Amino acid sequence: MLTGLAVQLESLPLLYIGYGVVGGLGLGAGYVTPVSTIIAWFPDKRGLATGMAIMGFGFAAMLTGPIAQNLIAGIGLVPTMYVLGTAYLLIMLTAAQVIRKPRPGEVPAADIAKSVSLTGTAMTANQAVKTRSFRYLWLMFFINITCGIGLVAVASPMAQQQTGMSAATAAMMVGVVGLFNGFGRLAWATLSDLIGRPLTYTLIFTVDVAMLAGILVFSSPLLFGIALCLIMSCYGAGFSVIPAYLGDVFGTKQLGAIHGYVLTAWAVAGVVGPTLLSLSDQYFHSYTYSLIFFVALELVAFILSIRIRRQFSVVARDEKVTDSLERQH
Incomplete structure (x- = not known):
């Protein structure tokens, strides 16, 4: 609503405050709070729970975009801002009434037992950000x-430049890519409940490296589209798997705050x-050099994912040895 007022008054400072500061704070709070809360309700299915929540966040943009366009065409830009702002206010205030942490006894003890962190401890946000694990996870997410x-920003022109795809076909491909982005959030997050977050992230970066390398050489529109769809599924997975991964590593004591720190990588x-x-x-009239750099970055992330896997494999092994010794005594 402040954005609409800024446009109406033609005030650039108010636009920065309304759309940038207030809108950004609201987006962050509206994103982190439900995710950290839903993990507390379903500690044994962290991946599935966060995947569904964050998939909804992704698909909401696909739903709101056409609505906003139709409103702008029908009633103008400023009234559209007021209408959407009012709708968001009413919907979010209503939904906020039912968002709360579970009370003692509402979550089965067996489920809570399955959800202990890999380190066996629950850290505060200030403790977590000082650890090597946090730096690894921040870099991997970044x-x-x-x-x-x-790639989302240039998917259409890149497809046209590298494969000769028509503008109409490229636009259709971007729509399909958006679906993979959304459903990838749920699919990868659900998979992480089955095989663990560390291995899931390693698989994500393996797919990214392979498909980015493929985009560099594919001239077939079909192969290019498939590669881009798989990359976008991994992109969506980055958002949905990271909250559960943070819970695994640092516990859920201050998961919302820790998640907020990691989301600075998104910015x-x-x-x-x-x-x-x-x-x-x-400068080069080609995306090749950036893609090569992206492949190198993904290789770094792949190595980091393996290092953090090994780190917690050692922790898990030590815990098994400790449990065995305690049982013997």
């Missing part, structure tokens, strides 16, 4: 989002990814 958000990646691809096209 790399995943940098590559994904960069940085939102600038870095599109900028790299734009500069590559501007």
